[in-house]
Amino acid sequence: MDIQKYIDGILNRDVRSTSRTISLIENQDSMAVEILKGLYKHTGHARIIGITGPPGAGKSTLTDKVVKELRTRGFRVGIIAIDPTSPFTGGAILGDRIRMQELSVDPGVFIRSMGTRGQLGGLSKATLSAVKVLDAYGCDYIFIETVGVGQSEVDIMKLAETVVLVMIPGMGDDIQAIKAGIMEIGDIFDINKCDRDGADRLAIEIEMMLDLKGHFEFWRPPILRTQASIGKGISELVDNIDNHIKSLEESGLLRERRLNNIKVEVENILMGELTKKVHQVAKESGLLDEYANKILEKETDPFTVSEIILSKI
Numbered sequence: 001m002d003i004q005k006y007i008d009g010i011l012n013r014d015v016r017s018t019s020r021t022i023s024l025i026e027n028q029d030s031m032a033v034e035i036l037k038g039l040y041k042h043t044g045h046a047r048i049i050g051i052t053g054p055p056g057a058g059k060s061t062l063t064d065k066v067v068k069e070l071r072t073r074g075f076r077v078g079i080i081a082i083d084p085t086s087p088f089t090g091g092a093i094l095g096d097r098i099r100m101q102e103l104s105v106d107p108g109v110f111i112r113s114m115g116t117r118g119q120l121g122g123l124s125k126a127t128l129s130a131v132k133v134l135d136a137y138g139c140d141y142i143f144i145e146t147v148g149v150g151q152s153e154v155d156i157m158k159l160a161e162t163v164v165l166v167m168i169p170g171m172g173d174d175i176q177a178i179k180a181g182i183m184e185i186g187d188i189f190d191i192n193k194c195d196r197d198g199a200d201r202l203a204i205e206i207e208m209m210l211d212l213k214g215h216f217e218f219w220r221p222p223i224l225r226t227q228a229s230i231g232k233g234i235s236e237l238v239d240n241i242d243n244h245i246k247s248l249e250e251s252g253l254l255r256e257r258r259l260n261n262i263k264v265e266v267e268n269i270l271m272g273e274l275t276k277k278v279h280q281v282a283k284e285s286g287l288l289d290e291y292a293n294k295i296l297e298k299e300t301d302p303f304t305v306s307e308i309i310l311s312k313i
Helices: 003-011 015-026 030-042 059-072 096-104 127-137 199-213 234-251 253-285 287-296 302-311
Strands: 047-052 077-083 109-115 141-145 162-167 188-191 223-225
Touching: 003 015, 003 030, 003 127, 015 030, 015 109, 015 127, 030 127, 047 059, 047 234, 059 077, 059 096, 059 141, 059 162, 059 234, 077 127, 096 109, 109 127, 127 141, 162 234, 188 199, 188 234, 199 223, 223 234, 234 253, 253 287, 253 302, 287 302
Parallel strands: 047 141, 047 162, 077 109, 077 141, 162 188, 188 223
Antiparallel strands: none
């Protein structure tokens, strides 16, 4: 396969080349790395928006409406929807395309469902690379809708420039407001399904949580209300996403956030390569099999064995 052909196809907004490249990334094909190397200098233009929150918060419906609003404003949009993984096929179970049927036929929108494949933190391992591909493809905004895993769903901070935390009243989310963890990651809080009882109480508790966090020099997360099913509050949410990006740019924090994300990206690549190397050495040397029995018989311990295997790398 011609790597340059894929690179040129993505830069020329060819949907097939873009889809196939993301598939190569998900399948950990070595060719994907070479394509990403060629694309990297063409990235850094898109605004990366994370949509996160507990299951049932209406994240997909909200994303659908926000993207439609951006399309009316003339922007090209990419969507990476992270879904739980089938234990049988390894593919995404829910398939957000079903929930975004109108967008799937819009040539200005690229939608890709990706399975977590066992990855914790609400994201797929391939998400970051897929974001780079859609950035080079020419998307102005790229939305990452996470799987919805509650308190552990914090990895989105390492990817997105703006994180929208979607919550709903009446499902225990008010308890989340007094916790750290997931509540710490929101740049914008959105109370979706705001017609339900408990919306006012939830808004008050989020405000109290923000007050406890103290002074916000550049940006205090706004608390918005939407009813995504009928499009209520969507325009205001889009405006606040743009305002947050502008605030980051003016304060210099956008560059700082991107630098931190780049460091995480390099660390993840290194960790992935080291993990492969460890598995390779352990398998080829037979040390793991040899020492497993000794550990079982208490002749040694896992820590010492790990040091021995690492010394072989």
